Amino acid sequence: MELRDMKTIDTVACVGAGVIGGGWAAYFLARGLRVRVWDPAPEAGERLARLVDNAWPALTELGLAEGADKDAWTVHTDLAEALEGVGFVQESAPENLEMKQRLLADIAAAAPADAVIGSSTSGYSMTEMARTAVAEAPAGAARLVVGHPFNPPYLIPLVEVVGGEHTAAAAVDWAAEWYTLIGKSVIRMDRELPGFIANRLQEALWREALHMIDNGEATAEQIDRSITDGPGLRWPLLGPMLTFHLAGGQGGMAHNLDHFGPSLKSPWTRLEAPELTKKLRDAVVDSVDEATKGRTIDELIRARDASVIAVRQAIGSIRRDYPGGRE
Amino acid sequence: MELRDMKTIDTVACVGAGVIGGGWAAYFLARGLRVRVWDPAPEAGERLARLVDNAWPALTELGLAEGADKDAWTVHTDLAEALEGVGFVQESAPENLEMKQRLLADIAAAAPADAVIGSSTSGYSMTEMARTAVAEAPAGAARLVVGHPFNPPYLIPLVEVVGGEHTAAAAVDWAAEWYTLIGKSVIRMDRELPGFIANRLQEALWREALHMIDNGEATAEQIDRSITDGPGLRWPLLGPMLTFHLAGGQGGMAHNLDHFGPSLKSPWTRLEAPELTKKLRDAVVDSVDEATKGRTIDELIRARDASVIAVRQAIGSIRRDYPGGRE
Structure with missing residues (x-):
């Protein structure tokens, strides 16, 4: 060809x-x-x-x-x-x-x-x-x-x-x-997956949000602000995997999975969790190790903090005027 | 008291x-x-x-x-x-x-x-x-x-x-x-909900990510970059609800639900969607109307664009050095 x-x-x-x-x-x-x-x-x-x-x-x-x-x-x-x-x-x-x-x-x-x-x-x-x-x-x-x-x-x-x-x-x-x-x-991507990667993730979040509205558990404003003023400030630099890597303290993702694994059984979303087998645990830890390319937890924390500050300062004047917005 | x-x-x-x-x-x-x-x-x-x-x-x-x-x-x-x-x-x-x-x-x-x-x-x-x-x-x-x-x-x-x-x-x-x-x-929040609001949303995304790794469908780096270089750039200003409001073009959330509602049945995540009844459709549209406080789609688009640019510029030098990072 x-x-x-x-x-x-x-x-x-x-x-x-x-x-x-x-x-x-x-x-x-x-x-x-x-x-x-x-x-x-x-x-x-x-x-x-x-x-x-x-x-x-x-x-x-x-x-x-x-x-x-x-x-x-x-x-x-x-x-x-x-x-x-x-x-x-x-x-x-x-x-x-x-x-x-x-x-x-x-x-x-x-x-x-x-x-x-x-x-x-x-x-x-x-x-x-x-x-x-x-x-x-x-x-x-x-x-x-x-x-x-x-x-x-x-x-x-x-x-x-x-x-x-x-x-x-x-x-x-x-x-x-x-x-x-x-x-x-x-x-x-090496193989076809309905919704590819980002839309599967986005859609999981969107469906959980629809369920919440359906049950009168949260308003659109609360759902949006729970992201814009919360995890959404971390995600432009560190995605969900590295975010949870940092949630494990100095032990990183391995500690996180070993320590908080049982909370996967908590009814924190309507999406069922996969069984946290040793194989999955190791696959996640290995994949995160590859993604971090040798950066230490402390290096990642410094970058995350610098990023959150930069993001908050950069869009402060835009957010001030927005739904639930604040600098 | x-x-x-x-x-x-x-x-x-x-x-x-x-x-x-x-x-x-x-x-x-x-x-x-x-x-x-x-x-x-x-x-x-x-x-x-x-x-x-x-x-x-x-x-x-x-x-x-x-x-x-x-x-x-x-x-x-x-x-x-x-x-x-x-x-x-x-x-x-x-x-x-x-x-x-x-x-x-x-x-x-x-x-x-x-x-x-x-x-x-x-x-x-x-x-x-x-x-x-x-x-x-x-x-x-x-x-x-x-x-x-x-x-x-x-x-x-x-x-x-x-x-x-x-x-x-x-x-x-x-x-x-x-x-x-x-x-x-x-x-x-008016009533107790396991995981409150933000963690339910975060956790839905995290579980979907774990399923993808479990099935060899994506790596941690791909999952993270699909957020950091994609929807994660929009979320510091507009959460998932207003993001989908804009995805409906000038018709906003109402058009989005009426037009893309059937895609809720697509296997885009392992989380099952709620039935998109007329009642849910109206509740979502009303809740989004309240959240936008009268701002037009064009105003929201301008704010989103300004925010994405500001975020990209603000953290460009930090991201350049990060996993899959780019300005």
């Missing part, structure tokens, strides 16, 4: 230009790329212009690539025309399986033969989305990869990358490298 | 001075209070001195109260001596129900008759923790309140406040007002 030399790419396509696709377009523009947009909505161009205008100050503040031009985009109603010659395609159609299947088959057939095609889907597996493409345009189907962004794609760095059964490994590698090249934080 | 005039309080007690109790002590000192510590460990004083020394630069940066003195604490091995004359007691013993029951009964008997007693428990209900106190010192038991902080208590503003069956409503009110007065972000 011959794939485009990514260093030579100057034009990409965005298929679908709603909140997510338009956000991708703004990001690509800020990276100095030209963007060709396909979107069937008559107001697509107007909507995209507004989105890019709104996003541009933020993108400017984070740093534009040389030659970045917020007007370097065109809207097309013909898919083949939109895809002509582009080095990469980002599909961001609505989350509708049949629509995605049809559209990805059309893209697979019409895109340049060396262009990788990323899909912004937040929940479907590429194996199911590619079904029609595999039947109609198998060569193109081999270049279909999930590249799942977070809203807004022009500000949140994370992209989850995973292929389907019929995706060539080289296309997944290419996509992971491409997103990294343009400044994204890439998680390359 | 006569409770202390909180404006006159100049001395408080910390019962237990480990990571949490010591963190409380550092916070109280920064607020200009004197702290009397009871902790049976022979090295308690030395440990606390180190903790306060480490926390003080952060507390100084966030702003000390007038007269704040990092040395204004004493350690006592006699509980009655530690509690003598104090205006408030914060209990932060290890999470062991029998130990908490015994200790809270002793505190309830020995504390000044007008002092409210807060417990840092992260999971027990005050009803179960107060059982011995109710039998032995019922007057004191009426002043026992959960005041659940987040680690480190000197940096994370959140405190969840809730009473038990035998707690006087006046004591819960007093505690909520007190923690607010000293600069905390208080969530006053």
Whole structure:
């Protein structure tokens, strides 16, 4: 499989230009790329212009690539025309399986033969989305990869990358490298998992919140403030794993699991805990050891504290005016 | 019930001075209070001195109260001596129900008759923790309140406040007002719920993460980065509810639930979703409306974007050096 030399790419396509696709377009523009947009909505161009205008100050503040031009985009109603010659395609159609299947088959057939095609889907597996493409345009189907962004794609760095059964490994590698090249934080998954990683975590939290509202146990304001003024202040630096690593004191994750393991049986959420076997305990400890890359608990604590202070100071003036907000 | 005039309080007690109790002590000192510590460990004083020394630069940066003195604490091995004359007691013993029951009964008997007693428990209900106190010192038991902080208590503003069956409503009110007065972000819960609010949410996420590691679906590094570089960047300003409010576009939460409701049935987490009845749908929409206090979607988007940029810029230099870290 011959794939485009990514260093030579100057034009990409965005298929679908709603909140997510338009956000991708703004990001690509800020990276100095030209963007060709396909979107069937008559107001697509107007909507995209507004989105890019709104996003541009933020993108400017984070740093534009040389030659970045917020007007370097065109809207097309013909898919083949939109895809002509582009080095990469980002599909961001609505989350509708049949629509995605049809559209990805059309893209697979019409895109340049060396262009990788990323899909912004937040929940479907590429194996199911590619079904029609595999039947109609198998060569193109081999270049279909999930590249799942977070809203807004022009500000949140994370992209989850995973292929389907019929995706060539080289296309997944290419996509992971491409997103990294343009400044994204890439998680390359080895196998398909519904909701990928971040959405499974987010969704667990969201469902627990819905249960609480359903039972009259908490309001939206309380739920949000319990995060914004609590664990949410730690998470921009240390995720849930390293947060619990620090909750174990100097003994770290090992101490945490050995000591607080039994509390996994507490009814602290409606989600059932896995059995904390010796095997799981060791797997978690090993995985955390790898993630910390030799940093001591004290080093992590200092970084966490510096981060919480920086976050609180940085957004103090914004938060002051917000729901339950405080500096 | 006569409770202390909180404006006159100049001395408080910390019962237990480990990571949490010591963190409380550092916070109280920064607020200009004197702290009397009871902790049976022979090295308690030395440990606390180190903790306060480490926390003080952060507390100084966030702003000390007038007269704040990092040395204004004493350690006592006699509980009655530690509690003598104090205006408030914060209990932060290890999470062991029998130990908490015994200790809270002793505190309830020995504390000044007008002092409210807060417990840092992260999971027990005050009803179960107060059982011995109710039998032995019922007057004191009426002043026992959960005041659940987040680690480190000197940096994370959140405190969840809730009473038990035998707690006087006046004591819960007093505690909520007190923690607010000293600069905390208080969530006053109307009824006991295992894990309170934030820990239920955190724990749902943590359990989902453990399941993923158990099944070899993700590493600790991937789990953490999926939060730090993804939703974790949004959560310091907008919690999970307002985040999903914005995910609905201009239609907000109502559009989100009406449109994406069916995806609640997707296997995106091991936590089962509640049935999305009309009643739940309306309750969520109403609760979000209350939380947004009339702010439009566009206003919220601008604030979110400003916050994400501020957070990324503020901790860029810290993150650069961190697991999977990037600016």
